[in-house]
Amino acid sequence: MMEQKKKNLDQINKIRKNTNTTRRATVKKIENILYKSFKVLDKGFIRVIDYMGDDSSIVQAARVSYGKGTKKINQDKNLINYLISHRHSTPFEMNEIKFHVKLPIFVARQWIRHRTANVNEYSARYSILDSEFYIPNKKNMQAQSKSNNQGREQQLNDIESKQYLGIIKKNSKHAFSDYRELLNEDDGGKTLDKNKNGVARELARMVLPLNAYTEWYWKIDLHNLMHFLSLRFDYHAQYEIRVYAEVMLDILKKWVPLTYEAFISHRLENISLSKHGIEFIKNLIHGKKNNKIKISKREEDELKKKFGII
């Protein structure tokens, strides 16, 4: 496995050395990191494999331009801001980015629910998987949340964490050993028992647990990437997928800085007030009482927090 990792790194270094000339829009900050691995979780990563367009391509498409389409930087910025805040999504669909991602299977299962992307996954029907499993950090070993059915809460104490991590590690180890036995192969790919057949790969894989790592190429347009990120930055999102979103947000900032800024302001750090929420805030501003507003407890709490009301 060490060997495989070295081989992968060699390939990455080799491809990073190539340069070509192009008439296309290029982004320096992305060129600098192209093909590089950004580590996520304990054994996962994200790499940018390719990209199409920059901030000015959005403007160019919005204007259906013959040339570059951009005017002064300030005009471009205002247009992008306008497009994002008014939900004009089509110009952002004109940019694309392609990632190579290594991620645990249970994360992949959430991720794939975004259907507006292109995916090629490494197939455990064709190929044999390595012994790579996600083992959480102690600080991420948390108990079930009491208030939120789908979340987790306070960190487990040291003794609990250690014990539970032991179970996870042992489970991963045993599962991998079962997998190899079913394949009738050792870790190096050598046949274990020459007098026996192994089970077909497409069957053997089914003993692997959901924390096994998989890999895929994932391509998405800028509009849908922002949609993916806005969902994955929600406080309901599972930690193990949010860390991937964080790396992608950094990449977004390098790639399309004007769009990034508008996205932060209007989509990540915005707030949506319902009809009743508007009434609630209106009353606050005008010093009226709020005892007749049909606002849910959850929304009220959220608003109070967001607007700094005791």
Next chain:
Amino acid sequence: MMEQKKKNLDQINKIRKNTNTTRRATVKKIENILYKSFKVLDKGFIRVIDYMGDDSSIVQAARVSYGKGTKKINQDKNLINYLISHRHSTPFEMNEIKFHVKLPIFVARQWIRHRTANVNEYSARYSILDSEFYIPNKKNMQAQSKSNNQGREQQLNDIESKQYLGIIKKNSKHAFSDYRELLNEDDGGKTLDKNKNGVARELARMVLPLNAYTEWYWKIDLHNLMHFLSLRFDYHAQYEIRVYAEVMLDILKKWVPLTYEAFISHRLENISLSKHGIEFIKNLIHGKKNNKIKISKREEDELKKKFGII
């Protein structure tokens, strides 16, 4: 678990007793089986939850009709045949069907790659999964195919099968016990150790293997259902997903018999000849030699088999 199954069956029986009147197109043969479970694999199932349209709805949409749109049964049949054979997909998109499916996770991972469907999956972040794992039949325990990297071939002998099935069963059992220990709950949901916290559900689930069963609601239009079926009936498709496709094909036949017939003839039992394949067959018909045709070995073999040439 037995108890849960009884409860589910009660719910199904209860909902099957309801009837309403409607002006919509209805299909008797589907009404008869609505909500019923059709068993697939050892613990999986498919149930039809809802449907929209029948054969005549396709005709009605193709004609943008004010009324029912259908003429004589023979005209409808010819139109449907024409639409399928000429790849006019939009009229078939006008019908929808909704399934409730129980399936192993590794099957779900292949299935979800069809993006043109709607899915709601049972979430192991919210809820605790039951001890249900796919254990293959002995006859499906097969060795890796030598000719096809992604397939399986001859059945394993009895001794091998027994041994490998033992590994799979033990793996499932241990994984489930690890899962419960991480949750700090026994099978009945009782806390195992009151002085400890369990791990959050979204984390605990990651020790479960890929043969654990999951469930989802899956809705798709008729055009995309046929596309899904044609891919899943390919000889490359894995046995464990093909059996689901078989049940769905039976349902298709009940639902839209004219479409089913055209689908079988033009999409499931058809053959596509490449430019070189056409040349090859042309020569055969005209008694010419085929020694200069640039046809691949694989295509030649396929053609010979399909056209009964020694």
Next chain:
Amino acid sequence: MMEQKKKNLDQINKIRKNTNTTRRATVKKIENILYKSFKVLDKGFIRVIDYMGDDSSIVQAARVSYGKGTKKINQDKNLINYLISHRHSTPFEMNEIKFHVKLPIFVARQWIRHRTANVNEYSARYSILDSEFYIPNKKNMQAQSKSNNQGREQQLNDIESKQYLGIIKKNSKHAFSDYRELLNEDDGGKTLDKNKNGVARELARMVLPLNAYTEWYWKIDLHNLMHFLSLRFDYHAQYEIRVYAEVMLDILKKWVPLTYEAFISHRLENISLSKHGIEFIKNLIHGKKNNKIKISKREEDELKKKFGII
């Protein structure tokens, strides 16, 4: 044409007389209006042709239920409200509705930009179009907006309206006469000059103006319908498409009343505050000055209006 209209109405009346029994979820208020034409603009309409699911189907899918899935009406209502306000879109994708719509071509061109729907359009390559053109009401004859590049503003005066309507009517009339001449057919379909060939329909149609009416079957899931409606109710949307959205909103209310209510509160009458907008409102609440906030003039005006600030 009068004759054609009578024939259409006969067909509608005939199909409305059919009733069947079904085990599927049905909605009385939709059954009552099924197949009926609701007039839109001067010659357009919307008819509901089919539907799948009701409010409880959303709950059923969200819970991946074996039975009906609904509990008390209040619990269902809260769940639907929660799903809408937290952007959980998949359960709403489990309901479908199919419309037959008659609409001017320039409206159809905007409408079709929503790609997540299924469409069968009446084809002017196959069939010959009737002499039906959208002629606006006098009150909708408006001048170009000065502040909004894509909108219209104050009503034209009587003399202007009359004159401009005259141009539109004459244009439609002449275009239709050119169309018929190209086809070498009169209004009744009789050949005009037996010694000449007409031009193919697919070519002849190109002299028709964008206010000619077309028809289509349009099917969409509930989630995407709400997205369509929220965009089409935006004050930027053109009047001629908004009137179709209004009829569909009425239908939505009949179909899924709980969803309708949540949609109104969280999507149609909500407001999204940007990072800077939040700061602005926060300062207002706490009596602080707003002179350092980087809020756009447009957002400031919008907020002031929405929150009743002078």
Next chain:
Amino acid sequence: MMEQKKKNLDQINKIRKNTNTTRRATVKKIENILYKSFKVLDKGFIRVIDYMGDDSSIVQAARVSYGKGTKKINQDKNLINYLISHRHSTPFEMNEIKFHVKLPIFVARQWIRHRTANVNEYSARYSILDSEFYIPNKKNMQAQSKSNNQGREQQLNDIESKQYLGIIKKNSKHAFSDYRELLNEDDGGKTLDKNKNGVARELARMVLPLNAYTEWYWKIDLHNLMHFLSLRFDYHAQYEIRVYAEVMLDILKKWVPLTYEAFISHRLENISLSKHGIEFIKNLIHGKKNNKIKISKREEDELKKKFGII
């Protein structure tokens, strides 16, 4: 208008002079033509604005590679051929191409039916359209087909063509003059009557005929581009859209030559035999009679033609 054209050309020439260095895959033959206009019909064009990937990117994605992913040219070619002939579409979705297209509205209306693409269209709500209308060549002035309801057949004679072209030209000219009058502007954008308001642009445009030209940016992945082309090369496709497909096919050849070759052989010049068609050909090969085969007349004719049977 001459002036506008010169301005457009200047912009194109300017942007073509820029070159950048990149680590991304580049394709020389596409770089050479980047931004250039290829004329289609009388006033339309296609320009490549951007692209992502080359033949090797397909291989790289199929293998989920760390480096370039390609091996020997022959291995790449075989893999691409295999992927196309076995309908593995996802690796081809990893390449993208972005076009700027100018096309008549009736062509745009057919084109947009392909929903798996991204579009930004020049808006006649924001901007005023130029006097540009599609006027067919005499050789494309054809009569309605007798055998094919949606097609055209033999060329009209000189007298007919001239007369009909006269109608089309006059129609376009009058429509444009009506449009200008509604806007209360002359061709140069000067107000016609200072004492009158014009009609809003979003309304005025509705007198324009379907042969008016529009423009859009259109971006699509390679898999869907091939699907688009295969439908548009069908003999049922209208001439006016097929000519655009032809230019795009040339571009495809320059961009991904290995994919192009496989596409031609397996998708453009292939043939699909139905169950009955297979039986028919089988009998021919084996010298048996075909009198009991339930093959449609149309399919029989098609097969006879394709396989050179009298």
